[in-house]
Amino acid sequence: xxxxxxxxxxxxxxxxxxxxxxxxxxxxxxxxxxxxxxxxxxxxxxxxxxxxxxxxxxxxxxxxxxxxxxxxxxxxxxxxxxxxxxxxxxxxxxxxxxxxxxxxxxxxxxxxxxxxxxxxxxxxxxxxxxxxxxxxxxxxxxxxxxxxxxxxxxxxxxxxxxxxxxxxxxxxxxxxxxxxxxxxxxxxxxxxxxxxxxxxxxxxxxxxxxxxxxxxxxxxxxxxxxxxxxxxxxxxxxxxxxxxxxxxxxxxxxxxxxxxxxxxxxxxxxxxxxxxxxxxxxxxxxxxxxxxxxxxxxxxxxxxxxxxxxxxxxxxxxxxxxxxxxxxxx
Amino acid sequence: xxxxxxxxxxxxxxxxxxxxxxxxxxxxxxxxxxxxxxxxxxxxxxxxxxxxxxxxxxxxxxxxxxxxxxxxxxxxxxxxxxxxxxxxxxxxxxxxxxxxxxxxxxxxxxxxxxxxxxxxxxxxxxxxxxxxxxxxxxxxxxxxxxxxxxxxxxxxxxxxxxxxxxxxxxxxxxxxxxxxxxxxxxxxxxxxxxxxxxxxxxxxxxxxxxxxxxxxxxxxxxxxxxxxxxxxxxxxxxxxxxxxxxxxxxxxxxxxxxxxxxxxxxxxxxxxxxxxxxxxxxxxxxxxxxxxxxxxxxxxxxxxx
Numbered sequence: 320x321x322x323x324x325x326x327x328x329x330x331x332x333x334x335x336x337x338x339x340x341x342x343x344x345x346x347x348x349x350x351x352x353x354x355x356x357x358x359x360x361x362x363x364x365x366x367x368x369x370x371x372x373x374x375x376x377x378x379x380x381x382x383x384x385x386x387x388x389x390x391x392x393x394x395x396x397x398x399x400x401x402x403x404x405x406x407x408x409x410x411x412x413x414x415x416x417x418x419x420x421x422x423x424x425x426x427x428x429x430x431x432x433x434x435x436x437x438x439x440x441x442x443x444x445x446x447x448x449x450x451x452x453x454x455x456x457x458x459x460x461x462x463x464x465x466x467x468x469x470x471x472x473x474x475x476x477x478x479x480x481x482x483x484x485x486x487x488x489x490x491x492x493x494x495x496x497x498x499x500x501x502x503x504x505x506x507x508x509x510x511x512x513x514x515x516x517x518x519x520x521x522x523x524x525x526x527x528x529x530x531x532x533x534x535x536x537x538x539x540x541x542x543x544x545x546x547x548x549x550x551x552x553x554x555x556x557x558x559x560x561x562x563x564x565x566x567x568x569x570x571x572x573x574x575x576x577x578x579x580x581x582x583x584x585x586x587x588x589x590x591x592x593x594x595x596x597x598x599x600x601x602x603x604x605x606x607x608x609x610x611x612x613x614x615x616x617x618x619x620x621x622x623x624x625x626x627x628x629x630x631x632x633x634x635x636x637x638x639x640x641x642x643x644x645x646x647x648x649x
Numbered sequence: 650x651x652x653x654x655x656x657x658x659x660x661x662x663x664x665x666x667x668x669x670x671x672x673x674x675x676x677x678x679x680x681x682x683x684x685x686x687x688x689x690x691x692x693x694x695x696x697x698x699x700x701x702x703x704x705x706x707x708x709x710x711x712x713x714x715x716x717x718x719x720x721x722x723x724x725x726x727x728x729x730x731x732x733x734x735x736x737x738x739x740x741x742x743x744x745x746x747x748x749x750x751x752x753x754x755x756x757x758x759x760x761x762x763x764x765x766x767x768x769x770x771x772x773x774x775x776x777x778x779x780x781x782x783x784x785x786x787x788x789x790x791x792x793x794x795x796x797x798x799x800x801x802x803x804x805x806x807x808x809x810x811x812x813x814x815x816x817x818x819x820x821x822x823x824x825x826x827x828x829x830x831x832x833x834x835x836x837x838x839x840x841x842x843x844x845x846x847x848x849x850x851x852x853x854x855x856x857x858x859x860x861x862x863x864x865x866x867x868x869x870x871x872x873x874x875x876x877x878x879x880x881x882x883x884x885x886x887x888x889x890x891x892x893x894x895x896x897x898x899x900x901x902x903x904x905x906x907x908x909x910x911x912x913x914x915x916x917x918x919x920x921x922x923x924x925x926x927x928x929x930x931x932x933x934x935x936x937x938x939x940x941x942x943x944x945x946x947x948x949x950x951x952x953x954x
Contacts, residue, residue, distance in 0.1 A: 373741070379740055379741050379744070381744065441938055441941070441942060444941065444942065444945050445941060445945045445946075447740065448678060448682075448684060448740060448884055449880060449884070449941070449945065449946065449947075451684060451740060451744065452876045452877075452879070452880045453880060453937070453938070453941055455873065455876060456873070456876065456877055456880070456934045456937055456938075457934065457938070459873050459934060460931045460934035460935070460938075463927060463930040463931050463934075464927055464931060466927070466930070467923055467924070467926055467927025467930070468927075469923050576869075576873065577869075580686075580744075580745075580748045583741070583744065583745060583748075584745055584748065587741065587742075587745050591741075617756050617759065617760050618756075619752040619753070619755065619756035620752075620753060620756040620757060620760065622749070622752055623749040623750065623751070623752035623753030623754075623756065624749065624753060625749070626745060626746065626748065626749030626752070627731060627746045627749040627750065627753075629745075630735075630738075630742045630745045630746040630749070631731075631734055631735075631746065
């Protein structure tokens, strides 16, 4: 088959399947499938955002779950105050709580982007191994910070009273919520495609390939990297906002370093440096987890060697297997 | 005053444990240029094996010896089977494969030893207290940890500066092609270094056994702090690891002990304890961020890394 159709045919099949999923679940009489796949789509969104910095930017961040968690907590805390009718902040400016998804979800992305700006501006001073470890350490720092927030549940996490309200769409219905997740993911993939083919995306990939040459060409490498880091953090925050709504519960565990590790695994499993690879990776990883936990409680004994095998024996991940292409540039 | 002395010693003890962990890991990072997340697993395996052997035989020293042997062997096997294939790969592959190793080791210990944490007794001959300064009794077991840590650092110093093996390791860190060209079997050298690192982590695990609960996943909590130590010290530098380990041990322990009291001076008690505790758990990371802003390659950057 020509390369183009090897890429688009499986993706079209996947898209049709995802669009029809609530109907399929209805036919099978298995409502759980809808909430499971909502979760898969949300993780896919986060994995795609990580791939922007990892696959396209060449920055191995091991703290991506921090932004995911910040987004989730933003939604949970705003909803908490929105429900109580108390302000989140009174000074220096008054911020009311809110249960409107049109407020909370953008706020989640914004807060995560701000954290990404702070963490990125410090971490990007380093490269290579140092960068991996400093992003890891910053994520752990936020993890402990959120554990110490007694008012918002501390270690035990915080439950939402209900999902946020979206004018015109009842999100408490699992099917509607699923389509919201699918919509957000589709739009992000579309914009992601536009972004990586834009001048900005080309510069980012140029920096990955040869930083020194891009510097010599006069590109402010540090600022480009930081911008990419902030965009990815913001999208991860949006994913966090969705997961808080999906499970109606947040806990510091969302930003634990093993969570960062799992998101990394999804990207690599699917094929980094591609847009649809992380989507496939998230689907396969979480479905495997779901099936293995059904077989044995010791599912990690199977998952661990599987990951090692994937790393040692496959190049380009699942996406590479399907399209027959090696990962971009890698 | 007594409290300060006691906390100072606690900080020293944590620092020594962190040094045992980071000495091996910084060598693996610095010499083989490979990220190994599974280093905490050797710490955990060391603790489990020692706890079991001590329980079976009643002898702490027997448990210690057995644990060191098992962790060193395990380290060398892991290096040969998995890590040796990863040296030429990028850091991302190394992170993922060793992440897989962590899952494997954690779940295997759960399958072998169950979900309940094991408890390990302090040996009788170390179960009393010592008055270093009059009126301040301190458990002799914790003192023993400090002494062992110091002995190990002296041993490592002599190993690196006075022996042929140490010379080869240092040469391998600066230029691995050159030392291979000069006829040193670099693969065997790597396996040995890795085994040594695993052994030191196992030693730390054995010594932590009587202080902490021996449970699956115990390696990861100390692993992250170990990373902090290595980054502060400069990747590949043993001297940096020693100084950074003591620094992090002190900052973490003293922060936990005194920050809540400090915040009570200007905040209500309940709030002060919360804020103080959270600052204390973040203190090591804040220290690392500060060091990296000041010196992005750590306190003692190693040439060539």
